[in-house]
Amino acid sequence: GEEVAQTPKHLVRGEGQKAKLYCAPIKGHSYVFWYQQVLKNEFKFLISFQNENVFDETGMPKERFSAKCLPNSPCSLEIQATKLEDSAVYFCASSPWAGDPYNEQFFGPGTRLTVL
């Protein structure tokens, strides 16, 4: 597609439940990035993929968070045993390449996760 698609738009989970978010990158883009936006403004990088391979996972919490990008499937970000502090908007972005300083990342509309 021509836009990054994210589902669901909203997700509500009780503390301790699992949450799974999906992202379909723009067709032809090799790189997928996940970011977490908390407190309305603060963006935090989580993980990136080059096709189905993890490219950079330096921002990924060691526990409870996992992500995958499998061929012919949307990418996913999964949070096991959600905590209150996981409440945030999770954005997925895609781009044709990563290392070029002019590189533009195209962001999806985000998934708002609320943990009660």
Added chain:
Amino acid sequence: TQLLEQSPQFLSIQEGENLTVYCNSSSVFSSLQWYRQEPGEGPVLLVTVVTGGEVKKLKRLTFQFGDARKDSSLHITAAQTGDTGLYLCAGHSGNTGKLIFGQGTTLQVKP
């Protein structure tokens, strides 16, 4: 750890006024990007500055990259109500391509 300090975090001005938003870091970035985010949407790229001292203009918006490639500014001339929104600076972090975001500036332009 690379950090970007963006200021001010909130700005409320009258239509027609000028404003400047700053983005500062102690780290050097390969490029600095400015994004605008509307409520309920993802950020959209406005501009990328790459060369130290570079100045780019987008209509009433002027973007500057510091000589040392550690800081940047966004200047809006004669702000309009349509400029209202969240402005984010983001440093491009080398080969991995991940973006380091500033805290954002919420701009409100009143008629």
